[in-house]
Structures are given as C-alpha cells and as structure tokens.
Amino acid sequence: MINGASIFKALLKHNLQGSYEWQNYDDFSKFLALLIGQNTKWQNTQKALKNVEISISNSINKLALIDVKELAELIKASGFYNTKAKKISDLAKAIVNDFSSFDDFINNASFDWIMDIKGIGFDTALMLSNFLLKKPIFVVNSNAKRFLELLGYEFNNYEEAIDIIASGLDDEYFYKALNTQDLSYIYMIFAASIDNLMQNHYKNKQFDEIGLKVLKELE
Incomplete structure (x- = not known):
C-alpha cells in the first residue's frame, strides 16, 4: 500500500532529497x-x-x-x-x-x-x-496535493491529505537515512523532496525519466 513512507523511500532512492534555501537561517x-x-x-x-x-x-x-x-x-x-x-x-x-x-x-x-x-x-x-516551531506536522502544499492526485488519491481537505502522506514516517529507516533524531526534520525534508520532484521533474503535466522511475517504485 502506498503511504508517506513508501513515497519518501522512493524519492530518497532516486536521490531526490530536497532542502530549502532558508533551512540554516536563524x-x-x-x-x-x-x-x-x-x-x-x-x-x-x-x-x-x-x-x-x-x-x-x-x-x-x-x-x-x-x-x-x-x-x-x-x-x-x-x-x-x-x-x-x-x-x-x-x-x-x-x-x-x-x-x-x-x-x-x-x-x-x-x-x-x-x-x-x-x-x-x-x-x-x-x-x-x-x-x-519544529513540530511533527506535515506541510501539504500545492506540490504535495498535486502529487497525491497524480497517484490517484482523492481528498476533501488538508487533514485528509495529511493523513495519507504523513503515514509511516516515524520509522528507524528515515532517522538513519537523514542522520537525525528529530521527526519534525524528517517531515520537513520529505516536503522539500516532494517540492524537488514536482518543480524539477514534472513539466507540462508530464514526469521526466527520473519522475517516472519514482512512479514505477510506487506501482
């Protein structure tokens, strides 16, 4: 079953770990x-x-x-x-x-x-x-919502989208992969990774080769 954990693992496998420009600001x-x-x-x-x-x-x-x-x-x-x-x-x-x-x-x-x-x-x-505030709350932005829709999910509000995409992230795999003990950091990097995928590998309503590899992982 596709959930947040399987999506994030696919993104990390294809080196799509994202970051934000302001991450290291005070x-x-x-x-x-x-x-x-x-x-x-x-x-x-x-x-x-x-x-x-x-x-x-x-x-x-x-x-x-x-x-x-x-x-x-x-x-x-x-x-x-x-x-x-x-x-x-x-x-x-x-x-x-x-x-x-x-x-x-x-x-x-x-x-x-x-x-x-x-x-x-x-x-x-x-x-x-x-x-x-570094709370373990997933940020569902337009990129995350669009990606869920492309995966075939339907939802009526933010809460439903969060329930789908944030599931399974409190897992030892991600703490080790990101070298952190902070669940909120895992949530942030996951959101940044989805942004990376949608901004750089989804153009004209189509995924490029890397994007298609991610989708293949989620079949």
Whole structure:
C-alpha cells in the first residue's frame, strides 16, 4: 500500500532529497522568510527580507510597531505585499502580546495558537508549525496535493491529505537515512523532496525519466 513512507523511500532512492534555501537561517530570519516568501521567487524573497532586517534589526518588538504601509513597501519585491504585511504585522503583535520573547514563542507556541491569529490560513499555520516551531506536522502544499492526485488519491481537505502522506514516517529507516533524531526534520525534508520532484521533474503535466522511475517504485 502506498503511504508517506513508501513515497519518501522512493524519492530518497532516486536521490531526490530536497532542502530549502532558508533551512540554516536563524529562527527570526526564517520566520520572516517563510511569511514573505509565500508565492514568490527566492531572489525576490531575499530582497524583501534584507530590507526588513535592516529596518527592524531582527527585533520582534520593532516588527510589531512598524507601520503596516511601511512594512508593505519594504517587502514590495515579494508580491502580494499588502496582504503579507498585514499578516506579518498581526502575527508579530500577537507574539509580543502573548509571549515574553521571540524565543518563548518558538518554544511554546502551538498550531492552534497560530490558527487563532486573524488572517493566518491553515497552510501558513502548517508551515510555521513544522518549519519554524519544529513540530511533527506535515506541510501539504500545492506540490504535495498535486502529487497525491497524480497517484490517484482523492481528498476533501488538508487533514485528509495529511493523513495519507504523513503515514509511516516515524520509522528507524528515515532517522538513519537523514542522520537525525528529530521527526519534525524528517517531515520537513520529505516536503522539500516532494517540492524537488514536482518543480524539477514534472513539466507540462508530464514526469521526466527520473519522475517516472519514482512512479514505477510506487506501482
């Protein structure tokens, strides 16, 4: 039976282990990059990120106080900047109000807390929970959903997709293969590997030779 474990094993077998550009950033820069970088190219994310970092000196308190219009101008290169600026500002204010520091937020925030922030959608909450807070929650993005659909799965919501694709990942095989004891890291690298497959080996609604080899593994 195809599940998350069999998919990830097939991706690793064909050297499709993925990674993210922001993986080694400090937590605050990662926080900004994740929010700024949605639906935009990495080069544009970097430009916007640099502008914000210079302006607020990587301070969550300064980020909470900056005018939303000013913030929107700083991240203009990233696209959808007005919506993103409002989301970032609201989240920063909530962090300052509910936690003693940004580190306190990192260590103690929950998925449900993030979901309670106005303007934060389910996909953003998933992303922040796994990539930033290091919780074992799988990030089902458009690439993951599309890949599941190509495998013949049908689902009505994120939760159903997560149940399918996250199954079987708490396995010694992956801890050894990725040299980690962190299940959240396994989830992150799996998501990055699916992104790698779909972005680099699926063009014009067709898989290339490598993509077809992965599908063959899953027959």
